Amino acid sequence: MxxxxxxxxxxxxxxxxxxxxxxxxxxxxxxxxxxxxxxxxxxxxxxxxxxxxxxxxxxxxxxxxxxxxxxxxxxxxxxxxxxxxxxxxxxxxxxxxxxxxxxxxxxxxxxxxxxxxxxxxxxxxxxxxxxxxxxxxxxxxxxxxxxxxxxxxxxxxxxxxxxxxxxxxxxxxxxxxxxxxxxxxxxxxxxxxxxxFRSYIWRCSKPVSPSNAAPSLYLCSLGTTATHFPELGSAEWKKDLMVDFKVAACDAHTFGVMLQTDSSGKGHRLQFNSQGNGFFSVALMTDFPPLDDFWADQYRIYIPRPVDGPELVRHDNVSLVDGVFLFLRGQLVEVFCGGRALSFRLPIPPNWASGERDGVRRLGWFVEDGMVDLVDINMRHSRGRKDSSVESDNGLEDAD
Missing domain, CATH: 2.115.10.20 (Glycosyl hydrolase domain; family 43)
Known part of the structure; x- marks a missing residue:
């Protein structure tokens, strides 16, 4: 029945x-x-x-x-x-x-x-x-x-x-x-x-040279935005890239990590906003919010309108005392901080089909209207097959 x-x-x-x-x-x-x-x-x-x-x-x-x-x-x-x-x-x-x-x-x-x-x-x-x-x-x-x-x-x-x-x-x-x-x-x-898992990837990865990725970073910009892209060399486009960091001090409207940013400044962001009392709002943001038809037609700026975003994932009242762990695996992004997780799959830019990255940077830092002092920055990358450069379908080097 x-x-x-x-x-x-x-x-x-x-x-x-x-x-x-x-x-x-x-x-x-x-x-x-x-x-x-x-x-x-x-x-x-x-x-x-x-x-x-x-x-x-x-x-x-x-x-x-x-x-x-x-x-x-x-x-x-x-x-x-x-x-x-x-x-x-x-x-x-x-x-x-x-x-x-x-x-x-x-x-x-x-x-x-x-x-x-x-x-x-x-x-x-x-x-x-x-x-x-x-x-x-x-x-x-x-x-x-x-x-x-x-x-x-x-x-x-x-x-x-x-x-x-x-x-x-x-x-x-x-x-x-x-x-x-x-x-x-x-x-x-x-x-x-x-x-x-953390112990496993530590054993199966190599540290990025401190000369390419300094263990600390101080960014300050009043009334505007400052950015910094570390010169990671061949490590930048390894398939797996792991980043740990802590926040020693922050007095900014927002700060965070830029992901897959092109020469125009368009890219996804991991964004931290201070909520006071030592807690933060943490969000993954799309590369650029789409425009409505009036503005898009007037300036002929036609931006994709994905079903996700512009705010992809958000958590409030997050403590960053224990630091942030960011794991980039090909196009996958997984972030862990304060007992919260933020995950997404970044789109592959159209020009990557021809193997050209055209000035795209995989990872960078930003601060908007204020200062942030990042410490204990630790970057590691996957080992290529026999530590050689092996390109995968999306232009990122495979790990063993």
């Missing part, structure tokens, strides 16, 4: 007793306190406002054979078209966490909600990120307990593929770096690149 509380698709379906399920992901959970198995199903309500019917249904079973649909959805926020990849877990702090992905709606990406019991109600955390673990392009994340450390979980997600020739985002992508997840003192989830 079909459960009429949930949407019945016209596409191929799979039968589960009491519920017709679409090809959205589900999670099986071991027995609860009264001996039942749980299964979470990402689906949609049969009724209600069309664009916000997404929900997560709960099914229970005593034997993994016969399943019963719970009277009410486990979670129905009324602000998402359809959730994906749900999972639920608890941590030693006693809180329960519902994690799922949302491809559309406010704060798209992999998000989490918090409850005192596995039945909810699951609340949006007041964590400065609206419950987002990253941006919309780090997606379909799943986690598992970290062996030997019950306070932490290891989580994996992919960063979406982009067809540059068709200017379309695709389903699926490259697996992001291995991340560790834990709860802070306010029970909010925090995320970072795992120490095991």
């Amino acid at each position: 079909v459960d009429r509380r949930y949407f019945v698709p016209k596409q191929k379906i799979f039968m589960v007793r009491g519920l017709r399920k679409t090809q959205h992901q589900s999670q099986f959970i071991p027995k609860d306190s009264i001996g039942r198995y749980w299964m979470l199903v990402a689906t949609r309500l049969a009724n209600g406002p069309y664009w916000s019917r997404g929900c997560i249904a709960l099914l229970t079973s005593p034997d993994l054979d016969a399943w019963t649909v719970a009277p009410e959805p486990l979670y129905a926020p009324n602000d998402v078209f359809c959730p994906e990849c749900p999972e639920i877990f608890t941590l030693p702090n006693g809180k329960w966490y519902l994690v799922y992905s949302r491809f559309h709606a406010p704060n798209a990406g992999t998000v989490y909600r918090i409850a005192d019991t596995p039945y909810g109600p699951f609340r949006v955390p007041r964590d400065g990120s609206h419950g987002r673990l990253d941006g919309r392009r780090w997606y379909a994340a799943k986690s598992c307990p970290k062996a030997g450390d019950p306070d932490k979980r290891i989580t994996f997600g992919w960063i979406g593929d982009y067809a540059d020739d068709e200017k379309k985002w695709l389903w699926g992508g490259d697996l992001g770096v291995t991340r560790v997840m834990w709860a802070d003192t306010n029970a909010c989830l925090r995320i970072d690149a795992s120490q095991e």
Whole structure:
């Protein structure tokens, strides 16, 4: 029998007793306190406002054979078209966490909600990120307990593929770096690149010469913007480039890192804005916001209008005391700071097809209206095959 509380698709379906399920992901959970198995199903309500019917249904079973649909959805926020990849877990702090992905709606990406019991109600955390673990392009994340450390979980997600020739985002992508997840003192989830991954890439990389990348940098510019592009030599376009740095002092409107910047100054940015009390707003920004038709037509400045941006990922109330880790892997950008993550796939400039970079710089620094003092700057790059220059399809040297 079909459960009429949930949407019945016209596409191929799979039968589960009491519920017709679409090809959205589900999670099986071991027995609860009264001996039942749980299964979470990402689906949609049969009724209600069309664009916000997404929900997560709960099914229970005593034997993994016969399943019963719970009277009410486990979670129905009324602000998402359809959730994906749900999972639920608890941590030693006693809180329960519902994690799922949302491809559309406010704060798209992999998000989490918090409850005192596995039945909810699951609340949006007041964590400065609206419950987002990253941006919309780090997606379909799943986690598992970290062996030997019950306070932490290891989580994996992919960063979406982009067809540059068709200017379309695709389903699926490259697996992001291995991340560790834990709860802070306010029970909010925090995320970072795992120490095991950091140790591995340290062993498999080489330091950029200090003569090319100084370990500290002081930038100051009052009422305007100052930039600095380190001369990285052959290391600049190695496939993998890792950058660590700390902020010793800052009195600026904004500062940060410029990514893939051309000779006109157009490029993506990792941007830090001071919020006072030692905290920052951190955002990944597109290379240049598009213009509306009036200005574009008047000045014949036709800039692409991508579905993302101009603000790609943003987190507020971020501490930079422990520094910033930036990992560039081909066109992929992954940033970790203050228990937050920011990820994206940079577009490949059209002129790269001919192997020409035409003055494009992979990495630089900027400060706007003020000063910033960066210290403990450490840049490393991947080793080429037999430490020689091996060009990949996108013009970046491959690592072993």
